[in-house]
Amino acid sequence: MAKTHAAFAFPLPPRQPGTPAYLWLCDVIRSGILAGHLTPGIRLPATRDLAKQYELSRGTVVAAFAQLHAEGYTEPRTGSGTYVCKTIPEHLLKTGRAKETRVFPGRRRNTTRFVRQIGAMSYHEAPSSRAFRANQPALDLFPTTLWAQIAGRRLRKASAFDLLSCEAMGYRPLRDAVANYLNTSRGVKCTAAQIAIVSGLQEAIYYAGLLVLNPGDRVCVEDPGYSGAVRVFNALGARVMPVPVDEQGMTVPKTRSRNVRLVYVTPAHQYPLGVTMSLGRRMELLKWTRTNDVVILEDDYDSEYRYAGRPMPALQGLDVQGVVLFAGSFSKVLFPSLRLGYLVVPPDMVDQVASIKSLISRHAPLLDQAILTEFIAGGHFARHIRRMRQVYAERLDALVSGAERELNGLIEVPRVDGGLQTVGWLNAGGDAKSVAKRAAERGIEVVALSDFWRGGTPRQGLQLGFAAIEPREIKRGLVELRKILREGR
Numbered sequence: 448m449a450k451t452h453a454a455f456a457f458p459l460p461p462r463q464p465g466t467p468a469y470l471w472l473c474d475v476i477r478s479g480i481l482a483g484h485l486t487p488g489i490r491l492p493a494t495r496d497l498a499k500q501y502e503l504s505r506g507t508v509v510a511a512f513a514q515l516h517a518e519g520y521t522e523p524r525t526g527s528g529t530y531v532c533k534t535i536p537e538h539l540l541k542t543g544r545a546k547e548t549r550v551f552p553g554r555r556r557n558t559t560r561f562v563r564q565i566g567a568m569s570y571h572e573a574p575s576s577r578a579f580r581a582n583q584p585a586l587d588l589f590p591t592t593l594w595a596q597i598a599g600r601r602l603r604k605a606s607a608f609d610l611l612s613c614e615a616m617g618y619r620p621l622r623d624a625v626a627n628y629l630n631t632s633r634g635v636k637c638t639a640a641q642i643a644i645v646s647g648l649q650e651a652i653y654y655a656g657l658l659v660l661n662p663g664d665r666v667c668v669e670d671p672g673y674s675g676a677v678r679v680f681n682a683l684g685a686r687v688m689p690v691p692v693d694e695q696g697m698t699v700p701k702t703r704s705r706n707v708r709l710v711y712v713t714p715a716h717q718y719p720l721g722v723t724m725s726l727g728r729r730m731e732l733l734k735w736t737r738t739n740d741v742v743i744l745e746d747d748y749d750s751e752y753r754y755a756g757r758p759m760p761a762l763q764g765l766d767v768q769g770v771v772l773f774a775g776s777f778s779k780v781l782f783p784s785l786r787l788g789y790l791v792v793p794p795d796m797v798d799q800v801a802s803i804k805s806l807i808s809r810h811a812p813l814l815d816q817a818i819l820t821e822f823i824a825g826g827h828f829a830r831h832i833r834r835m836r837q838v839y840a841e842r843l844d845a846l847v848s849g850a851e852r853e854l855n856g857l858i859e860v861p862r863v864d865g866g867l868q869t870v871g872w873l874n875a876g877g878d879a880k881s882v883a884k885r886a887a888e889r890g891i892e893v894v895a896l897s898d899f900w901r902g903g904t905p906r907q908g909l910q911l912g913f914a915a916i917e918p919r920e921i922k923r924g925l926v927e928l929r930k931i932l933r934e935g936r
């Protein structure tokens with residue numbers, strides 16, 4: 448078995464005047480062992496190498512090792528080197544841990560309250576093709592082999608420049624491709640210079656918040672709505688105001704508060720209800736934001752998939768005053784772990800976004816951006832959308848017509864115009880949370896819509912995903928739901 452060597456990269460803290468060098472080094476290694484960075488059984492570097500690394504005399508290092516041996520932390524093995532003891536005396540470990548937890552207690556941010564307030568978002572769940580997993584594209588239909596070929600080709604021609612960095616706003620050819628796509632397919636009016644490539648829409652929401660909000664400012668959000676956005680606004684110290692959604696999308700806020708700075712909205716396919724905001728409502732909302740000097744953040748998370756009706760122009764494209772920030776993502780249209788999305792900002796905000804991006808993550812991973820650019824340029828992006836649109840339309844149809852057939856009025860499933868999921872209203876009564884619980888016991892994944900409300904009275908309903916689910920499994924899910932609802936009666 449290969450020996451495990453310690454990667455010895457501990458910075459040496461300043462030496463207190465009067466402390467001998469060997470005790471100073473001994474202290475650093477001891478702390479490393481107690482903190483668990485140097486694990487039991489690991490081999491320490493040779494004294495000669497350590498002396499060279501820290502510009503100490505070899506005698507100093509030998510004396511430090513002897514001291515650690517005497518204290519029971521390390522053991523020399525003839526002809527092999529010095530190892531951290533397999534069993535460190537328990538009392539030493541306790542002392543070490545206690546010491547460590549006492550470091551700078553008063554200077555740390557009190558994260559407990561902060562974390563409780565924003566909540567953690569767990570996206571790390573296993574993929575599923577079970578009825579009715581929502582928010583997930585059909586990952587098994589993604590052309591991974593083709594992606595791998597493009598990736599291989601692109602990596603083979605990577606230059607030193609590609610391995611170094613790109614502009615904070617993103618890889619220019621990808622920004623050009625996204626600008627072209629947004630102008631032609633989404634009715635967004637922008638140039639490539641206005642586009643920042645970010646790590647998914649979640650990061651775009653965070654940047655939009657940083658650009659617009661001061662602590663204490665108010666943000667209007669859809670009710671029900673996407674909790675991932677609400678948590679970001681809470682984390683930035685803003686106050687969230689829920690605004691009801693009706694069959695035309697988010698209603699125009701009625702608040703007279705002067706502190707409203709931002710409206711966060713999902714007009715293409717309201718999350719989670721799935722309605723598309725009407726043109727009239729879009730115009731009213733734009734007028735309201737202009738009058739009240741409010742910025743809109745338009746979240747366009749899954750609008751590529753549209754099955755019916757005329758495509759509605761993005762709010763950003765209807766806006767003449769530059770009050771709309773537009774954000775989109777490749778998570779739903781390609782695959783979520785790609786972590787690439789975009790934020791489109793008015794020209795006068797470009798420099799601010801570039802500064803924020805360069806501070807927080809410098810730029811999105813360049814090679815992934817380059818691979819995506821080639822995927823788009825080769826026509827594969829458009830082809831993938833076309834193919835998936837057909838698959839998803841069939842699955843939506845299997846869900847809606849299957850629900851009419853199997854559920855016989857127990858659940859009403861509206862035929863949404865687009866997206867990866869819809870809802871099921873429990874019109875004949877029933878508590879959605881308990882239905883979701885009983886469904887989970889039968890291998891059915893549904894979420895009670897009440898989880899998405901934060902102000903108004905929730906309607907009893909379920910979120911039903913269809914994109915990742917084959918028609919046969921959709922049918923099984925509907926049959927199980929029928930049994931659950933009948934038992935409930």
Ligand SMILES: Cc1ncc(COP(=O)(O)O)c(C=O)c1O
Pocket residue numbers: 582646647648649650673675713718746748775776777778783787788
């Ligand atoms: C409405 C909405 N906005 C934003 C996001 C975040 O997407 P991304 O994966 O691009 O960060 C999601 C994720 O599910 C979402 O549902």
